[in-house]
Amino acid sequence: MAERQDWVPDEVDTGLPSAARLYDYLLGGGHNFAADRALAAKFIQVQPNARTIARLNRSFLRRAVLHLVDAGVRQFLDLGSGIPTVGNVHEIAGRAAPGSRVVYVDFEDVAVAHSRMMLEHDDTATILQEDMTDPDAVLSAARRTGLLDFAEPIGVLAVGVFHFVPPERDPAAVVAAYRDAVAPGSHLVLSQFTSDLQPEEMAGVVEVMKSSANPMYPRTRAEITGLFAGFDLVEPGVVPLPLWRPEEGAAEEDAERAGIFAGVGRRG
Amino acid sequence: MRAIYPTAYVPLSPAEIELYLLDLVDVVADAVRAEPFTAEPVAVVGSRLVEARFTGPDTLRRTVEVLGPALLSGPEPAGAPGLAERAVAILGAVGSDFATAMRLDAFDQQEEVKQALLAAKRRAERGLRVSEARFREVFDAAGFGVVIADPGGTCVEVNEALAEMVDRNRAWFAGRRLVELFHPGDAEALAAAYRAVGEGRVERFRERRRLLRADGEPVWAHLAVSLLRDDDGAPAYQVTMAEDVSELHLLQKNLSFQLLHDSLTGLANRQLFISRLEALHSRGEVTLYHLDLDGFSLVNNGLGHEVGDRLLKEVARRLEVAFAGEETLVARMGGDEFAVAVVDSPAVPTLVERINEALERPMDGGVALSCGIGVVDRPAAGWDVAELLRAANATLRRAKAAGKRQWLPYDPHEDRRSRVRSARAARMPGALADGELEVEYQPVVELATGRTLGHVARLRWDELGHDECLEPAEANGLALALGQWALREAAGEVAGVLFFELSAMQSRDEDLVRAVKRTLDETGLPASRLRIFLDTRSMFTETGQDNARVLRDSGIATGLSRFNGGQAELSLLAELPVGALVLDPSVVGRLADGPEGFLHDAITGMVGLVRRSGTAVLVPDVHDRERAEWWARVEVDAAFGDHFGPAVPGYEL
Numbered sequence: 001m002a003e004r005q006d007w008v009p010d011e012v013d014t015g016l017p018s019a020a021r022l023y024d025y026l027l028g029g030g031h032n033f034a035a036d037r038a039l040a041a042k043f044i045q046v047q048p049n050a051r052t053i054a055r056l057n058r059s060f061l062r063r064a065v066l067h068l069v070d071a072g073v074r075q076f077l078d079l080g081s082g083i084p085t086v087g088n089v090h091e092i093a094g095r096a097a098p099g100s101r102v103v104y105v106d107f108e109d110v111a112v113a114h115s116r117m118m119l120e121h122d123d124t125a126t127i128l129q130e131d132m133t134d135p136d137a138v139l140s141a142a143r144r145t146g147l148l149d150f151a152e153p154i155g156v157l158a159v160g161v162f163h164f165v166p167p168e169r170d171p172a173a174v175v176a177a178y179r180d181a182v183a184p185g186s187h188l189v190l191s192q193f194t195s196d197l198q199p200e201e202m203a204g205v206v207e208v209m210k211s212s213a214n215p216m217y218p219r220t221r222a223e224i225t226g227l228f229a230g231f232d233l234v235e236p237g238v239v240p241l242p243l244w245r246p247e248e249g250a251a252e253e254d255a256e257r258a259g260i261f262a263g264v265g266r267r268g
Numbered sequence: 269m270r271a272i273y274p275t276a277y278v279p280l281s282p283a284e285i286e287l288y289l290l291d292l293v294d295v296v297a298d299a300v301r302a303e304p305f306t307a308e309p310v311a312v313v314g315s316r317l318v319e320a321r322f323t324g325p326d327t328l329r330r331t332v333e334v335l336g337p338a339l340l341s342g343p344e345p346a347g348a349p350g351l352a353e354r355a356v357a358i359l360g361a362v363g364s365d366f367a368t369a370m371r372l373d374a375f376d377q378q379e380e381v382k383q384a385l386l387a388a389k390r391r392a393e394r395g396l397r398v399s400e401a402r403f404r405e406v407f408d409a410a411g412f413g414v415v416i417a418d419p420g421g422t423c424v425e426v427n428e429a430l431a432e433m434v435d436r437n438r439a440w441f442a443g444r445r446l447v448e449l450f451h452p453g454d455a456e457a458l459a460a461a462y463r464a465v466g467e468g469r470v471e472r473f474r475e476r477r478r479l480l481r482a483d484g485e486p487v488w489a490h491l492a493v494s495l496l497r498d499d500d501g502a503p504a505y506q507v508t509m510a511e512d513v514s515e516l517h518l519l520q521k522n523l524s525f526q527l528l529h530d531s532l533t534g535l536a537n538r539q540l541f542i543s544r545l546e547a548l549h550s551r552g553e554v555t556l557y558h559l560d561l562d563g564f565s566l567v568n569n570g571l572g573h574e575v576g577d578r579l580l581k582e583v584a585r586r587l588e589v590a591f592a593g594e595e596t597l598v599a600r601m602g603g604d605e606f607a608v609a610v611v612d613s614p615a616v617p618t619l620v621e622r623i624n625e626a627l628e629r630p631m632d633g634g635v636a637l638s639c640g641i642g643v644v645d646r647p648a649a650g651w652d653v654a655e656l657l658r659a660a661n662a663t664l665r666r667a668k669a670a671g672k673r674q675w676l677p678y679d680p681h682e683d684r685r686s687r688v689r690s691a692r693a694a695r696m697p698g699a700l701a702d703g704e705l706e707v708e709y710q711p712v713v714e715l716a717t718g719r720t721l722g723h724v725a726r727l728r729w730d731e732l733g734h735d736e737c738l739e740p741a742e743a744n745g746l747a748l749a750l751g752q753w754a755l756r757e758a759a760g761e762v763a764g765v766l767f768f769e770l771s772a773m774q775s776r777d778e779d780l781v782r783a784v785k786r787t788l789d790e791t792g793l794p795a796s797r798l799r800i801f802l803d804t805r806s807m808f809t810e811t812g813q814d815n816a817r818v819l820r821d822s823g824i825a826t827g828l829s830r831f832n833g834g835q836a837e838l839s840l841l842a843e844l845p846v847g848a849l850v851l852d853p854s855v856v857g858r859l860a861d862g863p864e865g866f867l868h869d870a871i872t873g874m875v876g877l878v879r880r881s882g883t884a885v886l887v888p889d890v891h892d893r894e895r896a897e898w899w900a901r902v903e904v905d906a907a908f909g910d911h912f913g914p915a916v917p918g919y920e921l
Contacts, residue, residue, distance in 0.1 A: 021381075028276040028323040030377030031384075051324065055277040062279055083381075086321045087279025109392060114384030249282035251274055 019164060019214035020082035020111040026054035029085040031114065039212055046204025053259040056241040057191055058085075060262045061159045062092050063245055064189040067234070067264060068155040069096040073187060075154050076102045077142060077178075079132040080161030083111050084118045089157065090125035099124065101147045105138055107131050108213075132161065133169045135177035153185035153267075160260065162227065163193040163216050172227060179230045184267055188231050191262035193218040197240060198257060224261045231265025238263035276324030288320055296362075300339055300354050307357040314365030318373050328366050332359055413479075413489070413510040419466035419503040421446045421459070433489070433512050435482045446508070451478035451486045465495045468503040479510060488514045530600040532577055533584035538607075541599035545609050546653045548597070555613035558642040558660035559587075559623065562672040564604035567635060578632050580604065586626040591619070606639075607660070616643050620675045640668040641675035662686060693740030696729075700750060705729045705737065707757040708915035712767050712886065712908045715900040722765025722799070724888075724908050725758035726915045734915075735853060738771055747773040752783055759791040759798070761918030767799045767886075767908075769829040769850060775806035781818045795822065801829035801850050807840050820845040827884075833874040841881055848884035848905070856889045872902050879903065 021036040022043065028051075032040075044050045065076070074097055078089050081104035093100035102125040106112050115127035126145050130138045142148055156178050165171045175188065195202050195218040202218050209216040225238045236243065242253035244262045278285055292313045299309045317327065339355040407414055413430025417423050423441045431438045434449065446462055447455040454477040464470040472494035478486035489510040498504040528540035536544065548554045561583065568576040580600070587598050587606060595611040613619060620641055627637045642664030647656055659678050666686070667676040699705055709723035727737040727750070741747040751774040758766050774780060788795055800819060806812035807828065820826045827848035831837055832855050840846070859867060875885050887899050890909035899907055 028321065028325075030374040031381040033381075052274065055274070058277045058279075086277060092279065109388035110381070110384050113386075113388035113391065114381060117380070117384055117387060247282050249286065251282070253274075 017212045018108050018110070019209075019212060020106070020108050022212070023054055023160070024083040024085045026051050027058055027085050029083065031083045031085065039208070042208045043205060046208055047198070047201045047259065049201075049254075049257045049259065052253070052257070053241070056253060056258055057160045057260055057262075058087060060191055060241045060244055060260075061089070061157070061189070062087055063247065064159070064262075064264050065089055065092045065155070065157070066096055067245065068187050068189065069093055069100070071153075071187065071266070072185065073153050073155040074100045075148050075152065076100065076157055077138075077148065077154055078102060078104045078157040078159075079138070079178075080158065080164070081106050081111070081115065081127070082108075084115050090119075090122065094124065101125065103128060103142050103145055103147055105130050105132050105142075132158070133165055133171075133174050135174055135181070139178070139181050150181065151183055153187070154182045155187045155189060156182060158188070158190045158192075159262075160191055160193075162190060162224075163218055164214050166215075166217055172229065175227050176230065179267060182267060186267045188228060188265045188267070189263075190224070190227060190265075191241065191260050192224060193259055194221060194224065194261045195219065196221050196261070197259055202259070221261055224263070228263060228265040230267065232268055234264045234266060275327040275330055276322050278321045280320070292316060296335060296339070296358060299358060300351075305354055305357075307354075307361040310358050310361045311365045313362045314367070315369035317366060318369035323370060323373065328363060331362065331366075335359060335362070410509075413508075413512070415441070415446065415449070415508040415510070417446050417462075417506050417508070419468075419506060421462050421466055421506070423449075424505065430510060433481075433487055433510065434479050446506075449479055451480050454478050462493065462506065465493055465506045466503060468495065468497075471495050476513070487512060530584075533581050533600050535584050535588075535606075536597055536599040538599065538601050541597060541601065541607055541609070542653055542657070544597050545656070548609050548611055549647070549651070549653060549656065550649075551611070553612050553646045555610045555616065555619075555646055556644040556656055556660045557608040557610070557619065557623070558601070558644075558657075558664040559606040559608070559639045560664055560668060561604040561627075562638045562640060562668075564637075567637075571633060571635070575632060575635075579635060579637065582631050583627065583637065586629075587623070590622045590626040594619075607657075613645065616645050616677065624673060638673035640664055640670075640672070642667050642678065643675060644678040647678075659683060689740060689743075692732075693744040693746075696737075696740055696744060696746050696750075699729060700746065700753065705750070705753075706917060707754050707761070708917055709758070709762065709921055710908045710915045711913040712765075712906050713912045714906050715896070715904060720764075721906055722767055722797075723762055723921065724767035724769070725754055725762075727754060728915065742772060745773070747771040748777055752787070755784070756787050756791065757918075759787050759793040761921070762793075762797075763921060765797050765799060766793065767801070769801045770803060772803040772806050775803040775815060776809050776812050777815070778811055780815045781822065784819065784824070785822065795824050799825045799827060799848065801827040801848075804828040804831045804837050804840065804849070804852075807844060808836070813844060816844050816846070827886075833871065838874075838877075841878065841883055846883055848886060849878065850886045850888055853889050856887055860889075860891070860895055868898075875902050875904055879905070 017033075017035040017039040021032040022040050024030075025032040025037055025040045026043075040050070047053070068076075074093075076089050076093060081089070084104075089104070090100070090102040093102060104115055104119075104125065104127040106115065106127065107129060109129075112127055112129040119125050119127055124147070126147060128138065128141045128145070130141050132138060143150065148154060158175075162171055165174065175190075179186075179188065193202065193205070193216060206216050206218065221238055225233075228238070236245070238261050240255040240258040241260050241262050242250075242258055243255050244264070246253075280288065295313055296310050299305075299307065302309075317323075317331070336355060336359060339358060340351060407427050410427060410429055413433045414427045415423055415430055416425045423444045423446060426438055426441045428438065431441070441449075447459045450458055458475070458477060461470070461473050461475070465473065472492070474490070474492050476488065476490050479489050481487055490513055492509045494507050495503055496505040496507060528537060529535065530537045545554070545556070564576070564579075567579060583606065584598070584600060587608065591598060591608055591610065594613065597609045599607045601607050610619065620643070623641065624638065627639060630636045642660045642662070644656055644660045644663065647659070651659075662683055663676050663678045666679075666682065667674045670676070696705075706728045708726045708728050710726055711720045712722050712724050713719065714721050726734040728734070729737050737750070738747065741750045748771070751771045755768055755770075758768060770780070777783070784798075784800065787793075788798065802812065802816050802819075807816060816826055825847050826845060827850065828837075828840070828844075828846055829850040830852045831849040832852040841849075855871070859871060862868075878885055884905040887904050887907040888909060890896050890899060890907045890911050892911055896907065896911050
């Protein structure tokens with residue numbers, strides 16, 4: 001059992017770290033517990049670029065959402081949305097296109113409770129507690145929210161989550177189920193850890209994450225590209241995070257140390 | 269910008285970030301050159317960094333690294349203090365502000381995540397409690413028997429239904445072997461099957477076997493046995509569900525269905541509805557709709573009961589269809605009354621519309637129906653079911669009173685008023701017996717001369733005046749007894765002429781003439797001193813008209829009261845021997861309230877007409893001089909009301 005902070009109520013077990021709170025910590029957030037920060041320390045030890053990777057991933061999410069808004073998408077299904085930290089999808093989309101609707105999906109109790117608190121008074125966004133690898137459950141719950149119109153394009157976001165989906169859950173079939181449920185003009189935004197970049201560090205990360213509630217499964221670029229089956233990849237395809245449509249004036253980033261491949265596909 | 273940007277994730281474009289940071293640089297640049305110098309203005313820089321989420325572990329260090337040399341490289345300011353001191357002061361202010369903002373921000377975030385954690389925990393606990401409670405409910409309320417046994421085949425718990433099936437006390441089962449529950453002829457085969465489940469070799473089995481009643485009689489039952497495993501996958505319990513399939517049982521089931529369902533429509537009956545409503549209400553948000561078909565007696569009388577029954581069946585079917593999408597219970601409460609309980613009801617007007625649409629489509633023989641609806645929407649948990657049904661029914665009655673195809677939501681204020689009225693009506697017989705009611709007298713004054721012609725009898729019950737006493741009395745049927753009592757009281761007390769208004773019920777009473785005569789005999793009041801007024805509307809019945817004629821023939825001056833001047837009422841004057849009439853208090857009230865207008869002209873005309881026919885006109889409820897003068901101009905004969913004298917007890921006369 002890790003140390004408890006005095007602000008944490010006694011009866012709540014904060015011993016088991018979670019990937020959502022780890023990500024929050026790496027992004028500079030304070031929505032995390034000692035166990036999460038201890039895990040983060042180990043993570044940074046094996047992958048010193050961890051904070052940068054977290055930032056680049058979050059930044060990719062922002063660029064991708066804005067790209068989708070430009071392409072006319074006004075509704076989003078954010079799978080594995082995690083702790084609502086900075087720059088959430090409904091904030092980005094809502095700023096670029098007021099009235100955009102977002103359905104967040106996560107399975108982790110605290111992340112869901114947190115999101116629920118945050119979205120309490122927001123009628124354009126909601127959170128569902130579902131397992132994203134169970135598309136039938138997610139889709140039927142999403143339909144019941146009444147927020148998403150499945151006859152119109154939907155942005156399906158799976159940013160930094162598929163590396164938590166083990167091969168036996170058949171990630172390709174999971175993506176396919178979402179693909180088949182959405183209208184033409186819908187997009188898939190996906191990013192995940194890869195074993196192609198810094199293989200040694202990646203192996204270390206896999207080892208570290210084995211001790212958490214969320215073990216990791218990095219994939220090769222070819223495997224990640226395969227997840228986009230049935231989607232037309234938009235330029236520049238599946239690339240390391242900073243190379244996906246960098247914004248003008250952005251700082252030079254080291255793509256070789258970016259850890260994660262990202263891509264956006266459009267359903268024709 | 270390049271230095272700060274990579275230290276944390278900021279949800280802005282590089283261009284936006286640059287603008288934001290330049291703004292802060294301006295604040296610093298202005299401060300370092302300002303005369304006299306103060307570091308105060310730069311204090312906001314730290315918190316504005318935190319505000320925009322520049323909160324990485326390196327953010328402050330990089331900021332200082334950039335700002336420090338830049339501040340020192342500028343031109344030396346003319347006056348003291350020197351540039352280096354200013355730079356230190358500025359960096360110190362930025363740093364301490366940043367640290368404070370970070371600390372507060374961390375508190376906020378930790379507070380948030382703590383709340384989230386608690387919320388998650390509470391939800392999980394509630395989920396557990398709910399699922400336990402659900403299990404409990406299913407277990408306790410199930411119509412089929414359930415036995416939970418350990419893997420070794422020893423009973424842990426049975427539910428009431430199983431205990432009933434074998435006619436034993438639940439305590440009997442504790443510690444018994446499962447096979448002891450069964451007929452000896454089945455026990456051996458079952459023992460083997462149970463063993464296979466208990467050891468985890470078989471997950472479930474189904475068989476038809478005989479349970480053994482306490483009296484040794486077998487009870488045929490369908491068994492469904494399944495294995496429950498613990499978190500580690502080891503066998504934890506074997507659960508047996510038993511459905512009684514003996515003929516006796518089936519017969520009973522059928523009987524109980526009949527006892528709990530309406531035989532005509534197959535809907536739940538009132539009894540079942542009440543017990544289900546109790547369960548639904550205790551679980552949460554239930555909305556109750558109480559319906560009564562409009563004018564259904566017309567259908568029954570006009571088209572026959574056979575058609576009426578067919579229509580009721582059709583109404584039942586349509587109601588079930590109309591509520592099909594909801595978690596509901598539809599019941600026939602009796603006659604042409606139905607009730608629907610809906611869990612998490614959509615907006616009430618929507619459902620009311622659905623009901624109306626369902627009924628208005630023509631049915632058998634082209635009959636289209638409508639109904640009145642009383643709605644109690646999501647009552648507080650504290651209400652008991654009897655209270656709920658009462659509220660729904662009272663609301664329905666109010667809706668029906670408003671006309672056809674009306675609905676009303678429950679209104680606590682209106683309900684309270686009507687309950688006060690009902691309570692009063694209910695208490696009135698006792699109050700009358702206990703002498704709480706009194707008869708008082710008001711002078712009746714001839715307007716032309718100001719002379720007092722006599723006194724009119726008025727009822728009083730504490731603060732309630734004459735009409736307020738009569739209204740509940742008419743409602744509870746006490747009006748007859750009350751009227752006779754009042755007449756006797758008044759006849760005995762009044763010295764001069766007694767003006768007496770009979771209630772509607774009295775006016776139609778077959779026994780009226782005899783009762784009046786007896787009163788005169790017993791009190792010694794001569795008939796010549798009595799002016800009796802019958803209720804005008806009661807004159808549309810034969811008994812009422814007979815009463816008027818016979819009283820007149822008995823030498824009693826007879827008039828009409830509550831006369832509103834309608835055409836039908838005017839025509840009565842030609843048919844009946846009416847010497848005088850008292851106008852309806854509501855007409856008098858309306859004249860008093862409104863400005864001079866059409867109504868005044870109409871009444872003036874009517875009064876003239878009536879008086880020319882030889883009938884005197886009396887006006888009640890005249891409360892002020894102005895009104896008295898107006899009525900005098902209209903040339904009515906006499907009036908009474910507070911203006912001429914208050915109602916006083918007999919001993920003050």
